[in-house]
Amino acid sequence: MSGKTRQRILTTALALFNEQGESNVSTNHIADELEISPGNLYYHYRNKDDIIEQLFQRYEERMDAALTVPDGRAVTLEDVWLQLHLVFECIWDYRFLYRDIINILSRNRSLRLRFARILKRGSGNAHAIMKGLNDSGTMRASAAEIEGLATNILVLATFWLNYASIHGEKDEQRAIQQGIVQVMMLVSPFLRDSERLHLHTLSAAYAS
Amino acid sequence: MSGKTRQRILTTALALFNEQGESNVSTNHIADELEISPGNLYYHYRNKDDIIEQLFQRYEERMDAALTVPDGRAVTLEDVWLQLHLVFECIWDYRFLYRDIINILSRNRSLRLRFARILKRGSGNAHAIMKGLNDSGTMRASAAEIEGLATNILVLATFWLNYASIHGEKDEQRAIQQGIVQVMMLVSPFLRDSERLHLHTLSAAYAS
DNA sequence: GTCTATAAATGGATAGAC
DNA sequence: GTCTATCCATTTATAGAC
Numbered sequence: 470m471s472g473k474t475r476q477r478i479l480t481t482a483l484a485l486f487n488e489q490g491e492s493n494v495s496t497n498h499i500a501d502e503l504e505i506s507p508g509n510l511y512y513h514y515r516n517k518d519d520i521i522e523q524l525f526q527r528y529e530e531r532m533d534a535a536l537t538v539p540d541g542r543a544v545t546l547e548d549v550w551l552q553l554h555l556v557f558e559c560i561w562d563y564r565f566l567y568r569d570i571i572n573i574l575s576r577n578r579s580l581r582l583r584f585a586r587i588l589k590r591g592s593g594n595a596h597a598i599m600k601g602l603n604d605s606g607t608m609r610a611s612a613a614e615i616e617g618l619a620t621n622i623l624v625l626a627t628f629w630l631n632y633a634s635i636h637g638e639k640d641e642q643r644a645i646q647q648g649i650v651q652v653m654m655l656v657s658p659f660l661r662d663s664e665r666l667h668l669h670t671l672s673a674a675y676a677s
Numbered sequence: 678m679s680g681k682t683r684q685r686i687l688t689t690a691l692a693l694f695n696e697q698g699e700s701n702v703s704t705n706h707i708a709d710e711l712e713i714s715p716g717n718l719y720y721h722y723r724n725k726d727d728i729i730e731q732l733f734q735r736y737e738e739r740m741d742a743a744l745t746v747p748d749g750r751a752v753t754l755e756d757v758w759l760q761l762h763l764v765f766e767c768i769w770d771y772r773f774l775y776r777d778i779i780n781i782l783s784r785n786r787s788l789r790l791r792f793a794r795i796l797k798r799g800s801g802n803a804h805a806i807m808k809g810l811n812d813s814g815t816m817r818a819s820a821a822e823i824e825g826l827a828t829n830i831l832v833l834a835t836f837w838l839n840y841a842s843i844h845g846e847k848d849e850q851r852a853i854q855q856g857i858v859q860v861m862m863l864v865s866p867f868l869r870d871s872e873r874l875h876l877h878t879l880s881a882a883y884a885s
Numbered sequence: 886g887t888c889t890a891t892a893a894a895t896g897g898a899t900a901g902a903c
Numbered sequence: 904g905t906c907t908a909t910c911c912a913t914t915t916a917t918a919g920a921c
């Protein structure tokens with residue numbers, strides 16, 4: 470059972486970080502919650518940052534998996550919907566990172582570079598998908614408009630769950646659905662009339 | 678000179694909080710920087726939260742002053758531009774609040790309520806200004822579109838400087854200008870053709 | 886692998902002299 | 904108003920027994 474405790478530490482740390490914020494959870498808290506000794510925890514991980522890096526690794530792999538562009542076929546609005554779901558679910562599951570992102574990145578150069586890469590990938594992804602919608606005739610926007618739109622999608626996706634949290638929204642599914650609707654509202658003005666009407670119908674049902 | 682040290686503590690605390698993040702600045706750090714004793718600092722303020730509350734008070738008054746709607750005349754795009762400037766400058770000057778907002782609000786019920794009020798006021802403000810642009814014929818959007826637009830403006834304005842900070846943007850003026858351009862891009866699709874062209878010309882010059 | 890015990894450092898806060 | 908001295912609690916991290 471070599472990796473058993475090691476895994477339990479990660480799982481419990483993630484839960485506590487998400488609930489109480491990374492800076493409010495000490496290694497002692499994590500050990501307490503697991504009913505193991507602090508010494509035992511330090512046998513498995515060098516320090517708190519080591520735990521955070523392992524969690525970041527999982528986050529990174531999951532976000533990389535979520536950020537894909539349909540290959541060899543036209544992009545549809547359903548693709549956007551699905552991808553936003555995957556991205557928001559990932560952010561939710563690792564929301565402690567986003568809640569304290571500037572602090573966490575400011576004390577760890579490696580994570581800073583890796584998060585910058587994720588953001589860049591997210592930006593490129595939003596770009597490619599918007600361009601795909603444009604090429605398939607689903608929407609119509611200039612290059613400059615797609616550029617600005619991709620940036621706004623990225624910022625909104627990155628910080629929406631923080632915003633929802635400040636508003637006291639505790640329900641994961643509701644928060645995510647509202648986030649998706651808001652991102653869709655960014656795209657909506659550029660859609661063909663028929664697509665836009667269809668989207669508004671879907672959104673109204675979805676956000677209720 | 679009764680209030681002299683009291684004021685210097687606020688000024689120095691604000692500078693340190695903005696530079697290093699509120700959670701990374703202890704009362705000892707503030708006293709050190711001012712070259713006064715920790716005991717002296719505690720003579721002027723009950724505790725660290727007391728200092729934060731006083732800073733929040735100043736932030737609150739400034740943001741309240743920035744969030745106004747032109748009275749008795751039509752709203753123009755220049756009004757939007759000016760107001761975004763005032764709002765972003767205010768957020769910049771108190772960026773420590775936004776950087777750690779969830780943590781700060783989670784441990785202080787009073788600030789939570791007061792920040793919620795500011796957000797609500799910001800939301801109502803964005804709403805009223807968009808409605809004003811609509812009424813003056815500068816833009817054309819449905820009630821649902823204005824609703825979604827106002828929310829997205831609020832989220833973008835609230836978190837843009839965090840996003841810019843992650844990107845390593847250290848220059849206040851550049852960060853703010855880019856933020857304004859991005860907000861304007863949210864509004865752009867709803868503008869009349871002539872207004873939209875005018876805006877794109879202005880934005881291109883502004884963001885350079 | 887896990888525990889107990891503990892060191893070393895830091896942060897918040899107060900008492901009492903000046 | 905300001906300082907010195909100090910206390911208490913917390914956190915990170917390690918040493919050494921089992």
